[in-house]
Amino acid sequence: MPHAVLPIHAVLFDFARTLFRLTAPVEMIRDIATQHGYPEIAADAEELARVLGDAHLHPEVIRLWELGDLSEAGHLAYRTGWIARVAELGPILDPLAAAMADPARWPPYADTAEVLAGVAERGIPIAVVSNIGWDVRAAFARHGLDRTIDVWTLSYEVGALKPNPEIFKHALRKLGVNGRHALMVGDTPGADGGATAVGCRVLLLPGAEDVVSWLAPSEEVRGLGAVLHLLDAANRR
Known part of the structure; x- marks a missing residue:
């Protein structure tokens, strides 16, 4: 006899590459170089974006990332340390590092608003649970x-990183x-999948563990509609 499906009373969402995406690095490099008067950097933006992605594999950058x-x-030390590995980006290091944490450079996916509204309309509270070193509230x-x-x-506020169970426990306590009875939605198995340790069900969207892939141009629609289908199935709507 099949087990009964427990209802879902709250949804926990990751931020980056789940609800919002970073503007493609090639666009940021081109825009910032143009704004600051470096046409030669703007002209090489595509190649420099590729080199920047490769630079993330450097052990020191990985160390900064893990702490950031x-x-x-x-997080600022991580961003500046990473960009500094690409000497050609030196003239725009500071504004490029700032842009990576600029809410204006983080648009939501095309289906984010509809799905967040749909969850809220169902009377289900929402938490954002993110490994992040800057305040994403402004992006929302x-x-x-x-x-x-x-x-x-947010990890930098609570002092715990996914997949540490403590970050999920913090959100669940606040939600009551x-x-x-909670669903975690994210894109990184190694981080978001940690929610299973506190009993959550987990929906993983197509994604990647590494920042090189994470920085690739991203699709506009994320496929978040699956969240509403899961809620309706679990709650027998």
């Missing part, structure tokens, strides 16, 4: 999406929901 989501200062606010979020659990 625990503080704003650490730019598009009027902050009003759909009930709980913000048992993990067995």
Whole structure:
């Protein structure tokens, strides 16, 4: 006899490459180089974006990345340390590092607003649970999406990183929901999949573990509609 499906009383969403995406690096490099008067950098933006992606494989950059989501200062050190590996980007290092954490450079996917609204309309609270070293609330606010979020659990504020169970426990405590009645939605198995340790069900969107792939040009529609189908099935709507 099949087991009963437990209802879902809360949804936890990842931020990057789940609800929002970073503007393609080639666009950022071209825009910033042009704005600051470096046409030669703008002309080589495509190649420099490729080299920047490769630079993320350097052991020192990986070390900075692993620490970067625990503080704003650490995240800035990570971004600047990474860009510094590409000497040709030196003239625009500071504005490019700033752009990577600029809410204006983080648009939502085309289906983000509809799905967040759909979850909220079903009376289900939402938490954002993200490994991040800067305040993403402003990215949501730019598009009027902050009003759909009930709980913000950002690693640099709570001092824990996914897949550490503590970051998920923090969100669940704030939501007042048992993990067995929550759904975690993300794109990284090694991080978002950690929610299973506290009893959550997990929906993994197509994605990648490494930043090189994460920085590739991203699709406009993320496929978030699956969240609403899961909610309706679990809650027998």
